[in-house]
Amino acid sequence: MRALLNAVKTGFTEIWAHKTRSVLSFLAIAAGSVVFIDAFSAIFATYAHLERQKQVSGMARMKISQNYSQTYSSPDDYVPPPVFRYEDVLRLREKMPELYMVSPEGRDWRNVLVYGEQRMTTSLMGVTPEWVKRDFIYTLKGRFLDWHDVENKLRVCVLVKKAAPPPGNSFNKSMMKKYNFTGGFDMLVAHNDMVGKTVNIDGFTFTVIGVLEELPYSKRPDTIMGRGQEYKVLAPVTTLVHYNFIGQQSLDINIDTGSEQNFDESMRKINNFLKIRFGDGDFFIVENQLEVIRERIAASIKGALVTISLGMLAFIAGGIGIMNVTLATVFARTREIGIRRAIGASRRDIMLQFIVEAVMLGLIGGVLGSALGYLWGVPIKVILGMGGSPIKPWMPLVSVLIAAFTAFAFAIYPAWVAAGLKPADALRAE
Amino acid sequence: MSIKCSELTKVYEGGHSGWPALRGISFHIKPGEFVAVTGPSGCGKSTLLNIIGLLDEPSGGKYSLNGRNVFTLSDLERSDTRRDEIGFIFQSFHLLNRLSSVENVALPLMYAGAGRAEMHERAHALLRRVGLHGKEKKIPLELSGGERQRVAIARALANSPKLILADEPTGNLDSASSKEIMQMLTDLNAEGITVIMVTHDKELAARAGRNLRMRDGRLEP
Incomplete structure (x- = not known):
C-alpha cells in the first residue's frame, strides 16, 4: 500500500x-x-x-397493396384487376381477429377545402380508428374518428397540423417560405382552433372533430416505415367511398401482426385469404416490412x-x-x-x-x-x-x-x- | 556479516569470448571487519563490490553470504537482502535528485514497508546523526558534495544494515569532506557493521583493517 x-x-x-x-x-x-x-x-x-x-412503428409490419406491375401478353388479355374494398377489410378482420392492426388507407388529393372566405388545396385520406395504433406521432385535440363515424359514413374529419421544421434545417425552412409551402392549409390549422368548426371539401360539408398535432422533431422518433406522402385531412374511409372521393379505388392495408413469432404464419394466412377472395392472379402484393425494418x-x-x-x-x-x-x-x-x-x-x-x-x-x-x-x-x-x-x-x-x-x-x-x-x-x- | 567467496569469475559479454573482469577470486571476510579493496582502474574492484552487494551475478565460482549460497536466491530474496542487510555508498552518491534529503533517506524504509510516522522519525534521526540537521528539505543539488555523501550514508543506514559497501566514497570529495566520511565509516565499523570499501587512495586504504589488492581481475597475494 x-x-x-x-x-x-x-x-x-x-x-x-x-x-x-x-x-x-x-x-x-x-x-x-x-x-x-x-x-x-x-x-x-x-x-x-x-x-x-x-414502440411507435411496431416490428411485425406488412402492407397489402395492388400489384401495379402485372404484365399481359396482349392488350386484349387485360382485365381490370380486382379492388380491395372496405368490405374486404372487414372480412380479413373477421377471419384474422388476432392481428394487432388492420388499417386501410384510401387516398384522394387536390381537394379544395373552403373555410369561410379561404380556399385552399388539400389532400384527403380515408382511414378507420385502427390508424392510430401505429406510427402515432401526434397529440390529439378534440377526438379521433371512431367506429360510429365509420359505420355511419359520417362527414367528420380530423386535420393534421405540421410541426415546425427541425432547427438547423435552414434550407428547408427558407425553401418552404419561398414557395409558400407553409401557406394555405398549414396556416389555417396553425392559426385557428378548428375543432368543432365546419369546412367544405369539394362541395361536401365536414365537421372537424379533432386536430392531430405533430410532435416537434426533437421529441418524436422517426417512424421506421414513415407516413409516406403527407396527408392533411383524415376522414372515415367509408365516408370517402360513399361520397365518391375515392370511389372504386383499391385500398392499401397496413397490418401489424402483433408479434414477430407468428409473422410468417400470418403472412401465409393473408396470402391465402387473398387467393381465396381474388383468385390466383397476383393482383396484390404483400410487402414484408419486418424484413425491411430488420435490415x-x-x-x-x-x-x-x-x-x-x-x-x-x-x-x-x-x-x-x-x-x-x-x-x-x-x-x-x-x-x-x-x-x-x-x-x-x-x-x-x-x-x-x-x-x-x-x-x-x-x-x-x-x-x-x-x-x-x-x-x-x-x-x-x-x-x-x-x-x-x-x-x-x-x-x-x-x-x-x-x-x-x-x-x-x-x-x-x-x-x-x-x-x-x-x-x-x-x-x-x- | 560473513562473506565467503571462492574462485569467483565474472565475464562480461562482448567480443567472441567475452571480457573477463574477475578471474577467480577467493577470500573470506569475517563479521565486523573493515576491508579496503584497492587496485588500479579497471582491475575489477567495482565488479567485485557489485557481486558482493548482489547488484550483479558472478559467472562462476562460489559466494556465500552469511552462510547462504547466493546462487540459490530468487530475485525477490536478493532485493530483500539488499534492502535489509546491505547499505550502499557510491562515488557519485546516486541520490534521486527530485527528492529531498529526507525523502531520499526514507526510500529504503518505504520499500521495507515502514509506516509514515516511522519513516519520518527514522529519516530525520539519521540525518541528524550524519550532521545534516536543518537540511532535510533540501534536494541533492542544493547540497555540497560532502553533504550529499552524508545523505547517501544516512540512506545506507536506513534499514540498519550489517554490511556497508562503499565504492570510492570519497572519490568526488575534497580532502576535508573525505576525512569526515572516512571517520563516519570508521565509526560505523566500530559499531560492528562490516565495511567493504573500494578505493584508489592508499592513505584511506591504510585506515582499513585489511587490504585486498587487486590486479587484472585477480587478488594479489
Whole structure:
C-alpha cells in the first residue's frame, strides 16, 4: 500500500517534472476518450432511437397493396384487376381477429377545402380508428374518428397540423417560405382552433372533430416505415367511398401482426385469404416490412459498431503514445531504476512504479478527454448545428476507466523492460 | 556479516569470448571487519563490490553470504537482502535528485514497508546523526558534495544494515569532506557493521583493517 502511495507520489513528481511530454501523452489518450464518448453516445442514441421506433412503428409490419406491375401478353388479355374494398377489410378482420392492426388507407388529393372566405388545396385520406395504433406521432385535440363515424359514413374529419421544421434545417425552412409551402392549409390549422368548426371539401360539408398535432422533431422518433406522402385531412374511409372521393379505388392495408413469432404464419394466412377472395392472379402484393425494418436496424447497428471501433482505434493510438512515453521514461531513468534496485526495490516495485505512472497519465487523459468529449458532444455540436449527443453520466466514467485500462495494458511492456534491467547495468547508465 | 567467496569469475559479454573482469577470486571476510579493496582502474574492484552487494551475478565460482549460497536466491530474496542487510555508498552518491534529503533517506524504509510516522522519525534521526540537521528539505543539488555523501550514508543506514559497501566514497570529495566520511565509516565499523570499501587512495586504504589488492581481475597475494 505504501509502495503504491509512493509510486503515485513519484508519478506526480515525474509527470510534473516532464510537463510537455506528459501533456502530449494525455492529449493522445484524451483524443481517444473524446472519440469514444462521441461513439458511445452515438450508439446510445441509435439504440434509444431504435427502441422508440419499434414502440411507435411496431416490428411485425406488412402492407397489402395492388400489384401495379402485372404484365399481359396482349392488350386484349387485360382485365381490370380486382379492388380491395372496405368490405374486404372487414372480412380479413373477421377471419384474422388476432392481428394487432388492420388499417386501410384510401387516398384522394387536390381537394379544395373552403373555410369561410379561404380556399385552399388539400389532400384527403380515408382511414378507420385502427390508424392510430401505429406510427402515432401526434397529440390529439378534440377526438379521433371512431367506429360510429365509420359505420355511419359520417362527414367528420380530423386535420393534421405540421410541426415546425427541425432547427438547423435552414434550407428547408427558407425553401418552404419561398414557395409558400407553409401557406394555405398549414396556416389555417396553425392559426385557428378548428375543432368543432365546419369546412367544405369539394362541395361536401365536414365537421372537424379533432386536430392531430405533430410532435416537434426533437421529441418524436422517426417512424421506421414513415407516413409516406403527407396527408392533411383524415376522414372515415367509408365516408370517402360513399361520397365518391375515392370511389372504386383499391385500398392499401397496413397490418401489424402483433408479434414477430407468428409473422410468417400470418403472412401465409393473408396470402391465402387473398387467393381465396381474388383468385390466383397476383393482383396484390404483400410487402414484408419486418424484413425491411430488420435490415434498417442491422444497418444502424453496423454503423454504430464502425463508430465504436473508431473509438477503440483512437484509444489504441493513445495507448501506443503512452507506451512510447513510458519506454522513453524508462530509458531516461535507467540510473534511477538502478538506484532504487540497489536500495532494495524489487522487480515488482519497479513495475508497479512505471505502471502507476502510466495509469495516472491515462486517468488524467481520460478525465481531460471526458471533459472535452462533453464539451464537444453538448455545446460545440449544438453550436455547429449537429445536434447535441445524449451523454449519460456513465459514459465519461466508462471512458476514464477504459483510458486507465488502456494505459495499464500498454505500460506493461515498458514496465517489464524496466523491471528486467540488471541493477549493476542500470547504475552504470548515464 | 560473513562473506565467503571462492574462485569467483565474472565475464562480461562482448567480443567472441567475452571480457573477463574477475578471474577467480577467493577470500573470506569475517563479521565486523573493515576491508579496503584497492587496485588500479579497471582491475575489477567495482565488479567485485557489485557481486558482493548482489547488484550483479558472478559467472562462476562460489559466494556465500552469511552462510547462504547466493546462487540459490530468487530475485525477490536478493532485493530483500539488499534492502535489509546491505547499505550502499557510491562515488557519485546516486541520490534521486527530485527528492529531498529526507525523502531520499526514507526510500529504503518505504520499500521495507515502514509506516509514515516511522519513516519520518527514522529519516530525520539519521540525518541528524550524519550532521545534516536543518537540511532535510533540501534536494541533492542544493547540497555540497560532502553533504550529499552524508545523505547517501544516512540512506545506507536506513534499514540498519550489517554490511556497508562503499565504492570510492570519497572519490568526488575534497580532502576535508573525505576525512569526515572516512571517520563516519570508521565509526560505523566500530559499531560492528562490516565495511567493504573500494578505493584508489592508499592513505584511506591504510585506515582499513585489511587490504585486498587487486590486479587484472585477480587478488594479489
